[in-house]
Amino acid sequence: MTQTHVIDGKEFAALLKTKIADQILNYKQNFTPGLATILVGTNPSSQIYIKNKIKTSHDLGIKSYHLDLPATISEIALLAEIKILNEDSNIDGILVQMPLPDHIDANRIINAIDPQKDVDGFHPINAAALYMNQKGLYPCTPTACIYLLKQTLSSLRGLKTLVIGRSMIVGKPLSLMLLHEDATITIAHSQTIDLKTLCLEADIIVAAIGRPHFLRGSWIKPGAVIIDVGINRSLDPDSKKIMGDVCFEEALGRASAITPVPGGVGPMTIAFLMYNTLKAACLRRGYEVPDMF
Numbered sequence: 001m002t003q004t005h006v007i008d009g010k011e012f013a014a015l016l017k018t019k020i021a022d023q024i025l026n027y028k029q030n031f032t033p034g035l036a037t038i039l040v041g042t043n044p045s046s047q048i049y050i051k052n053k054i055k056t057s058h059d060l061g062i063k064s065y066h067l068d069l070p071a072t073i074s075e076i077a078l079l080a081e082i083k084i085l086n087e088d089s090n091i092d093g094i095l096v097q098m099p100l101p102d103h104i105d106a107n108r109i110i111n112a113i114d115p116q117k118d119v120d121g122f123h124p125i126n127a128a129a130l131y132m133n134q135k136g137l138y139p140c141t142p143t144a145c146i147y148l149l150k151q152t153l154s155s156l157r158g159l160k161t162l163v164i165g166r167s168m169i170v171g172k173p174l175s176l177m178l179l180h181e182d183a184t185i186t187i188a189h190s191q192t193i194d195l196k197t198l199c200l201e202a203d204i205i206v207a208a209i210g211r212p213h214f215l216r217g218s219w220i221k222p223g224a225v226i227i228d229v230g231i232n233r234s235l236d237p238d239s240k241k242i243m244g245d246v247c248f249e250e251a252l253g254r255a256s257a258i259t260p261v262p263g264g265v266g267p268m269t270i271a272f273l274m275y276n277t278l279k280a281a282c283l284r285r286g287y288e289v290p291d292m293f
């Protein structure tokens with residue numbers, strides 16, 4: 001039986017946020033980073049995410065600007081709002097909360113954001129920068145996964161790493177980041193054959209699937225490190241419990257380390273959004289970007 005270390009994402013996030021707040025204070029004489037958030041419609045989960053982001057901005061000394069727009073807003077009107085924010089020199093980061101209503105093309109919205117203010121790291125220019133391992137704004141959740149892995153393992157060099165999920169938000173960018181850390185990558189998705197065997201071969205598994213408790217304990221190689229990105233509602237409609245993609249209880253005693261849900265990758269994602277806002281502010285204004293790794 002392996003002793004499993006539970007990776008405390010809340011604690012790492014608190015440390016990271018303190019460092020970010022210190023740097024913001026450091027630059028106070030020169031500038032205050034500004035983050036603009038846009039919420040279209042009244043999706044309750046999106047409202048909670050946005051509220052957290054605004055609160056964290058305030059806590060860290062980032063100036064926050066928020067736009068609450070009706071679900072009926074036209075794509076053209078939303079593009080016009082983004083143009084205003086792109087041109088506003090006080091704004092360093094622009095975040096449009098996803099998902100957007102069906103009549104709005106999310107890609108067109110992402111592409112309209114100034115890449116220098118794209119703190120989600122979804123713009124094609126930033127995606128290309130990541131692909132080429134060049135400077136840019138990188139997506140927050142994959143960055144959070146890399147940070148937690150490096151805190152746990154120090155080096156990822158050569159390790160057999162299985163990423164389950166190939167979304168543009170998590171799986172794909174994370175796979176590139178892992179590659180840049182010299183890990184040996186396998187990417188699995190819904191069409192993958194014999195996922196269990198792939199899991200049993202992996203030194204590291206990152207689960208970004210969106211299915212509660214999908215990955216079972218018996219699929220984990222003893223001693224493997226598990227990063228659980230999933231944030232899922234319980235299958236029981238009466239329960240408000242949030243569940244990961246990994247069956248946490250079964251992983252205990254088998255994995256050498258695992259992130260819990262909640263309290264693992266989630267808090268780190270918000271911390272890295274704040275970091276990206278600081279980074280965007282420094283890059284745009286010609287100041288040195290503080291290193292948080």
Ligand code: NDP
Nearest residue numbers: 141165166167170189190208209210229230231265266269
């Ligand atoms: P997507 O739905 O965009 O992608 C899910 C991926 O899982 C797809 O690539 C899909 O494959 C794959 N998949 C689905 N079923 C299976 C299966 N049976 N076997 C193997 N792979 C499968 O989700 P996201 O990437 O946006 O999010 C994934 C999870 O992470 C969700 O629970 C989400 O809530 C959470 N999340 C958490 C964040 C955080 O801060 N902690 C941030 C972002 C997301 P295919 O491509 O073939 O369809």
